[in-house]
Amino acid sequence: MKNLFKLSIALVFIFTTYTSCNNSKSSDSKSGALADNVAEKVYVAPGEHDEFYAFISGGFSGQLSVYGLPSGRLFKVIPVFSQDAEKAYGYNEETKPMLNTSHGFVPWDDAHHPDISQTNGVVDGRWVFINGNNTPRIAKIDLSTFETTEIIEVPNSAGNHSSSFVTENSEYVVAGTRFSVPIPQKDMPIKDYKGNFKGSLTFISVEPEHGHMDIKFQLIMPGFDYDLAHPGRGASHGWFFFSTYNSEEASTLMEVNASQNDKDFIAAINWKKIEEYVNNGGGTMMPTNYAHNVYDESTHMATSTMKKEVRVVNPSEVPGAVYLLPTPKSPHGCDVDPTGEYIVGNGKLSANLTVHSFTKMLDAIENKKFAGDAYGIPIINFEDVLAGVVEQPGLGPLHTEFDDKGNAYTTFFISSEVVKWKVGTWEVLDRQPCYYSVGHLMIPGGNSQKPWGKYVVAMNKITKDRYLPTGPEVTQSAQLYDISGDKMELLLDFPTIGEPHYAAGCPADLIKPRSKKIFNLEDNNHPYVAKSEMDTKVVRDGKTVHVYMTTIRSHFAPDNIEGIKVGDKVYFHITNLEQDYDVPHGVSMIGANTSELLIMPGQTETFLWEPKQVGVWPFYCTDFCSALHQEMQGYVRVSPANSDTPLKWSLGEDIE
Amino acid sequence: MKKSNIIMLLAAILPLGLFLFPLWKITLEAPQYPTPLGMYIHINDFSDANPHDIKNINLMNHYVGMKYIPEAIPEFKIFPLGIIITSVIGLLIAFKGNYKWFLGWFILMIALSAAGMYDFYLWEHDYGHNLDPKAIMKFTNPDGTQMGFQPPLFGSKDILNFRAHSYPQFGALFLALGIATSFVAFLIGKKTHKKSMTM
Structure with a gap:
């Protein structure tokens, strides 16, 4: 015891x-x-600014989100392909034309791959381009206003996925089709796909000063699926590389039938050569129909123009412009290193990562080291273009970006990790897990000649338990890693909107000084602008009524309107007279079958109201603008359709 | 030309700097204005420190019933004329006059400047106290009298949520230098006169 x-x-x-x-x-x-x-490392003190902007695609939200790095704070969701009731995008009369297509008004799309414009191979922060995947479109966002200012529909395309990547002087923004389809579209049996369906690769020229887009030519390729793309840079400037899958040309049970070939291809396109051919009158003008929508900052309005033809080029017309590089197996990302020498094919079903050499490719072309051809397009011998293989780096490689120290970073969807490897020696240097199943990744400038290799953002496809649960649907998630040292270090999880497919980033200083604070009222050329309260009026034209209204702290002018009748179409054209930073006014009318307006200083926006009931109906400012915001309101008297109430309006005195 | 007359010539020219640089600046700071609102007062104009500042000052001030800062005031005609006339007089004196005249010009300029400042004070007082009876917000002093919003003539002062600063600018410096230089011209002129008397 x-x-x-x-x-x-x-x-x-x-x-x-x-x-x-x-x-x-x-x-x-x-x-x-x-x-x-x-x-x-991720703390940005109150009132201080992040070092980088990150433009992260909103995926199936159709929009583009703006984040700060390293804080992971969300600043703005820029409406691009989807209506946004908050900002009246696609609801107000000015921006409805932005969403016009050859299929009519399409209020949604699947926004995929943002890319920032470049000058001399360096990200310049002027515009972001992003593709609508579903109803093929390319949008341009102006980074002085952070607004979508142009959308061009891409004809002969379906599933606009290998888009929207810019060449090193933003000569072109390039859009490749995912689905091959009959070109031109026609009624035919689906089983006759093979040999009859074609894939279009579209080169859209970008006018250097204002960025206006125009389809220069479409290359009509064999009926594969064109998955992702990147331009050559430096030595390989003038070339463009597209990954393909479904070289089997299957049209059903694709998950099996498009995964049979050991190798698919990376298509190498010498666009300079085709450009020269086209400049000399080459190619064929093909009848088609597509929308080109342009937003004019001076009129604050968009216009939609239907275009009726497009120039198409077949590879056989320009010998020596198109080659196929065999790449295992169903490659997803097609990424070019900062020097332009290496082309990485992220074969998503392969155990290894394949890297091609641009110099070897040129040599193989010169010495005709071909393994055959596909529809007349030479296929280069795999061994004669291969630069190296990253052996057993992980499972399911999807996408690679680069830092400024000769390293590459590849995402692996199946093994859920980011792997750092050395370009040239192909050795794996480090690996970090992702939570969970990472898709794309982004290093600011990581797809240009000049990466800022401080952080990598991994965009994950699965979130599960990473945040407080919100029912069956949980937020999408990104993760930030510090890559300044030898080993990567996970710094931060942050939620994202939609499903981020890709992102583009750059130092804040490239964009911040150019960001507009207001629109100058004197430069406002809207056809229904009222530049002062003296200019406000109400004009009837049959059953259509135009209200020229202004806002300034803290009232509408006019704020009493009489003489509106049931059955009228009343257009409220509202000009915000403010000229001070961050003083927008909003407006909403009871029963209006549309969204509010949110009008920036100096801007004019229009909503349509079709009163259906007799009465006196209020409207009010929806954005807390000032101490007297709650007083910022007005009335519209609606009389029966056959009444003779005179059209009158006032501010500060009674209508007699 | 005598040394003192050359200095007087300089004195007469210096106030013309008022046509190149603003005379005064009023700045309003508040937490909501990370870039403060500011207004330059020139000899012939009011101007924005940053685009649209005057419009935004007016917008702020209308809450307490202050009048809009006018596009033009009679002083914008009188002041430039006054400066041109006094400069011409100064030049005539520099070429023709002696040190006694320099002192006369000096006294004239001091008197006119003082009158100008007093005029400015009167305008400011009216601007800060002559309020719209229908003002949205009415404030009273602790003693029950109506609160005024007059910016300081010189220096800094808290007005509700704003801190107002009022300080001379380069134009005023040129005027002051001109006046001071005329006094120097007087002193030197007097000294050389005495010397020549004794010789």
Whole structure:
């Protein structure tokens, strides 16, 4: 008994020692974490600004989100392909034409791959381009206003996925089709796909000063699926590379039937050569129908023009312009390193990562080291174009970006990780897990000649338990890693909108100084502008009524209107007279079958109201503009259709 | 030409700097204005420190019933004329006059400047106290009298949520230098006169 007592005392002693030892251990690791403080690396103090902008695609939201790095804070969701009731995009009369297509008004799309314009191979921060995947479109967002200012529909395309990537002087923004389809479209059996369906690769020229887009030519390729793309840069400037899958040309049970070939292709396109051919009158003008929508900042209005033809070029017309590089297996990302020498094919069903060499490709072309052809397009011998293989880096490689120290970073969807490897030696240097199943990744400038290799953002496809649960549908998620050292370090999880497919980033200083604060009222050329309260009026034209209204803290002018009748179409054209930073006014009318307006200083926007009931109906400012915001309201008197109430309006006095 | 007359010539020219640089600046700081609102007062104009500042000052001030800052005031005609006339007089004196005239010009300029400042004060007082009886917000001093919003003539002052600063600018410096230089011309002129008397 005594011994037992002694033993238990001893045990307690040992236990205590062990526990306290444990304690000191854990406090050690704590101080270790403090010495290398992760939180500090992402902390941007109140009132201070992030170092980088990140433009992260909104995927099936159709929009483009603007984040700051390293904080992961969301600043703005720029409406691009989907209506946005908050900003009246696609609801007000000015921006409805932006969503016009050859299929009519399409209020949604699947926004995929943003890319920032470049000058001399360096990201210049002027515009972001992004593709609508579903109803093929390319949009341009002006980074002085952070608004979508142009959308061009891409004809002969379906599933506009290998888009929208810019060449190194923004000569072109390029859009490749995912689905091959009959070109031109026609009624035919689906089983006759093989040999009859074609894939279009569209080169859209970008006018250097204002960025206006215009389809220069479409290359009509064999009926594969064109998945992703990137331009050559530096030495390989003038070429464009597209990954393909479904070289089997299957049209059903694709997950099996399009995964049979050991190798698919990366298509190498010498666009300079085709451009020259086209400049000399080459190619064929083909009848088609597509929308070109342009927003004019001076009229604050968009116009939609239907275009009726497009220039198409077949590879056979320009010998030596198109080659196929065999690449295992169903490659997704097609990424070119900053020097332009290496083309990485991220074969998503392959165990290895294939890297092609641009110099070897030129050599193989010169010495005709071909393994055959596909529909007349030479296929280069795999071994004669291969630069190297990253052996067993992970499972399911999707996409690679580069830093400024000769390293590459590849996402692996199946093994859920980012893997860092050395360009040239192909050795794996580091790997970090992602939570979970990462899709794309982004290093600011990481797809240009000049990456800013400080952070990588991984955009994950699955979130599950990473945040507080929100029912069956949870947020999408991105993760930020510090890549400034030898080893990557996970710094931050942050939620994203929609499903981010890709992102583009650059130092904030490229964009910040050019960001507009207001629109100058004197430069407003809207046809229904009222530049002062003196210019406000109400004009009837049959059953259509135009209200020229203004807002300024804290009233509408006019704020009493009489003489509106049931059955009228009333257009409220509202000009915000403010000229101060961050003083928008909103407006909404009871029962209007549309969204509010949110009008920036100096801007004019229009909503349509079709009153259906007699009465006196209020409207009010929807944006808390000032101390007297709650007083910013007005009335419209609606009389029966056959009444003779005179059309009158006022501010500050009664209508007699 | 005598040394003192050359200095007087300089004195007469210096106030013309008022046509190149603003005379005064009023700045309004508040938390909601990370870039403060500001207004330059020129000899012949009011101007924005940053685009649209005057419009935004007016917008702020209408809440307490202050009048809009006018596009033009009679002083914009009188002041430039006054400066041109006094400069011409100064030039005539520099070529024809002696040190006694320099002192006369100096006194004239001091008097006119003082009158100008007093005029400015009167305008400011009216601007800050002559409020719209239908003002949205009415404030009273602790003693029950109506609160005024007159910006300081010189220096800094808190007005509700704003801190107002009022300080001379380069134009005023040129005027002051001109006046001071005329006094220097007087002193030197007097000294050389005495020397020549004794010789």
